[in-house]
Amino acid sequence: MQSMDSLSTLASWIGESSSIVFFGGAGTSTESGIPDFRSAAGLYLTEKSSPYPPEQMLSHSFFISKPEVFFDFYRSKMLHPGAEPNGAHKLLARLEHEGRLSAIVTQNIDGLHQKAGSTRVLELHGSVHRNHCMKCSRPYGLETILESAETVPHCPVCGGVIKPDVVLYEEELDRRVLTDSIQALSSADLLIIGGTSLTVQPAASLTAYFRGRHAVMLNAEPTAYDSRADLIITDRIGHVFERVGELLA
Numbered sequence: 001m002q003s004m005d006s007l008s009t010l011a012s013w014i015g016e017s018s019s020i021v022f023f024g025g026a027g028t029s030t031e032s033g034i035p036d037f038r039s040a041a042g043l044y045l046t047e048k049s050s051p052y053p054p055e056q057m058l059s060h061s062f063f064i065s066k067p068e069v070f071f072d073f074y075r076s077k078m079l080h081p082g083a084e085p086n087g088a089h090k091l092l093a094r095l096e097h098e099g100r101l102s103a104i105v106t107q108n109i110d111g112l113h114q115k116a117g118s119t120r121v122l123e124l125h126g127s128v129h130r131n132h133c134m135k136c137s138r139p140y141g142l143e144t145i146l147e148s149a150e151t152v153p154h155c156p157v158c159g160g161v162i163k164p165d166v167v168l169y170e171e172e173l174d175r176r177v178l179t180d181s182i183q184a185l186s187s188a189d190l191l192i193i194g195g196t197s198l199t200v201q202p203a204a205s206l207t208a209y210f211r212g213r214h215a216v217m218l219n220a221e222p223t224a225y226d227s228r229a230d231l232i233i234t235d236r237i238g239h240v241f242e243r244v245g246e247l248l249a
Contacts (some may be wrong), residue, residue, distance in 0.1 A: 006233050007240065012245035013190055013214050013231075019099040021188035022092055023207060027195025027220060029110055031086040031238035035077075037193075059169040066150045067161065073163065074145075075099065078109075079128055081146060085116035087242035093117035094245065103184035105205050107196060109166045122181045124203045126166040135160025175201065185209040190249055194218040194237045198225050 006209035014020065018075075034170065048071065056062055059077075063070045093116040094121050095101035097142050103120045111129045113121045131140040133155035140162055147151055153162040167173055185191065189212040198204040207215075207225060217229035228233055233240055 002166055004230060007243050007247060008214060009231055010233065010240075011193075011244045013216070014095065014100065014244065015181075015215075015248060017100055017190040017202065018193065019188050019212075020095060020190045021103050021105060021184050021210070023105045023185070023191065023193045023196070025194075025196025025198075025200075028088050028106070028237055029083065029086070029108055029112055030187045030195070031088070031236055032080075032110075032112055033084045034080045034083050034112075042159060055169060060159060060171050063163070063168055066223040071145075071152055078140070078166075079105050079146065080110060081142065081214065083110060083112060085112045086236045086238035087245065089113055089116035089118070090241075091245045095118055102188060103181075105181045105184060105206065107200060112160050122177050124167070124177060124181065124206075125162070128166060128173075130165035132165060133160040178202075178206075181206055182209050186211065188212045189214075191215045192218060193223075193225060193229070196223075197221065198223045 002007060017071060021074045026034070030034070030036050037093055050057065050069070052069065057070055057175070089112050092101060092104055092113065096118050101120070102121055103123065104118055105122045106113060107124050109123065109125050109128050111127050128140045131142070132138065133140070136155060136158040138157060144162060145164065154160065155162055185206060186209045188210060191210045191212060191214070192209070193216065196204070198207065214230045215228060215231065216231045217223060217226055218233045218240060220234060220236070
């Protein structure tokens with residue numbers, strides 16, 4: 001359990017800030033019932049039902065060569081349409097509404113920040129809620145993937161394969177999202193990093209652009225960024241944010 005002093009310090013820094021950036025990863029959504037990837041209970045270590053490792057199935061080349069296997073894994077493990085925002089998502093939306101939070105830079109693809117009410121969300125790895133036909137570029141929502149009678153969904157207009165707008169291994173991040181993320185981090189006065197081990201590149205390297213007053217590390221396990229953080233909190237992020245929200249009330 002995190003000490004009250006650490007929570008009070010975080011609440012105090014938030015109260016003094018007007019340009020907060022939250023940089024988040026999979027751990028932000030675990031309390032919403034979405035498994036993370038690299039922890040001891042994460043998807044990469046617990047998924048044993050397929051002869052292919054998750055990293056391979058989530059690669060561009062695998063998507064092209066074995067789309068049936070890709071979509072079977074994608075639907076069963078990557079989509080969580082019933083998930084609801086937790087305390088972390090809700091407090092961040094509140095801070096944006098109050099004019100304190102300038103941006104959320106997230107590695108997540110679940111759309112829970114937007115579901116909680118946040119609008120300034122920079123999705124480094126895309127979103128499951130956006131999909132497009134690879135042939136005619138028509139956009140499709142998540143329901144198209146979920147409700148398709150085909151294992152591999154096809155565009156009803158031209159017959160092309162519908163691809164999720166998520167960044168797979170071997171694909172580059174969107175340059176506009178990268179640029180906007182760098183700008184947000186460079187101008188932030190408080191950086192809160194939560195629910196990420198900071199091992200996925202190039203996303204993790206973006207934190208180097210922060211030059212503000214305080215950096216907070218909120219993660220269940222130690223990270224390479226800990227030595228640069230002014231405050232380290234090791235606890236469930238949703239629970240921590242709920243308590244911090246009470247202190248800010």
